[in-house]
Amino acid sequence: MRRKVTKAIFPVAGQGTRFLPATKSVPKEIMTLVDRPLIQYAIDEARAAGIKEFIFVTSRGKYALEDYFDVAPELEASLRKRGKTELLETLKSTNMESGAIAYIRQHKALGLGHAVWCARRLITNEPFAVILPDDVIAAEKPCLQQMVEAYAETGGSMVATMEVPPEKASSYGIIDVKEDMGSMVSVKGMVEKPQPGSAPSNLAVIGRYILTPKVLQNLNRIKTGAGGEVQLTDAIADEIEADRDVYGFRFRGQRFDCGSKAGFLQATVAFGLSRPDLRDEFSDYLSGMAAQRNAAQ
Ligand code: UTP
Secondary structure (H helix, E strand, O other), rough: OOOOEEEEEEEEEOOHHOOOOOOOOOOOHHHHOOOOOOOHHHHHHHOOOOEEEEEEOOOOOOHHHHHHHOOOOHHHHHHHOOOOOOHHHHHHHOOOOOOOOEEEEOOOOOOOHHHHHHHHHHOOOOOEEEEEOOOOEEEOOOOOHHHHHHHHHHHEEEEEEOOOHHHHHHOOOEEEEEEEEEEEEEEEEEEEOOOOOOOOOOEEEEEEEEEEEEEHHHHHOOOOOOHOOHHHHHHHHHHHHHHOOEEEOOOOEEEEEOOOOHHEEEEEEEEHHHOOHHHHHHHHHHHHHHHHHHHHO
């Protein structure tokens, strides 16, 4: 029997410079998509996939993130007193069980690979997930759940992948495909942020991973790569070198890059329109805006 994936690492120690000045005091992961912080979407996705232990790799100035998962007894009491049952339930769904959540510091933002490595002592000899909360994925079946199900069949290491236009390839880790099996590809190489024109395919790695603990050992050796950072992609590519299986998983769903302003705005529109309580008013507003813009052109 393959071991179940029950731990997830959430690397949230980045500086979020693309959202300055907001991120001067608000961690990117606490920024709000409609009415929930990005991190809540990531936690809900992890829970749906059967994750029981949540490991956050944080940095200075991320107190808001730790506070977010604390119980808020005064707020709860006040809502209870006023009979706000629905809000109370919403609030309670953000509480985490004692002992289910761990925080590890990354003392210097040396890259995603380094952030994951910082959590190495909390992972024993077991597969684990990595979720980047700024990649938000709208999907009928949550992306990580799709991956956990696929992983039960394949084992190895698995990265979520999606097609990107050639001119965008140099912003991603790109997969060199060995065999394309439809929803899954086997991987023969991975390049982080390839030079324009040199990408081995149009399949980009996005922020969901299921990794074997060997990847953490690989990270022990890895030096800085693209952009002067320790790249997680390089440690996964080392698995291929060692003749162990790596798969790319084409998830069903839409991914929003909430680490960028344009992606965040797109996600806000898409998630706003998907909410029954907002849909009508919001869509009337957007249609009006579009009509006004067209008339002005
Ligand atoms: P990004 O590349 O989006 O970097 O990191 P960033 O610092 O968050 O944002 P910008 O580019 O300055 O605007 C991708 C993910 O990896 C984490 C980030 O927190 C984010 O979830 N990360 C990145 C770390 O935890 N540590 C690092 O050293 C780098």
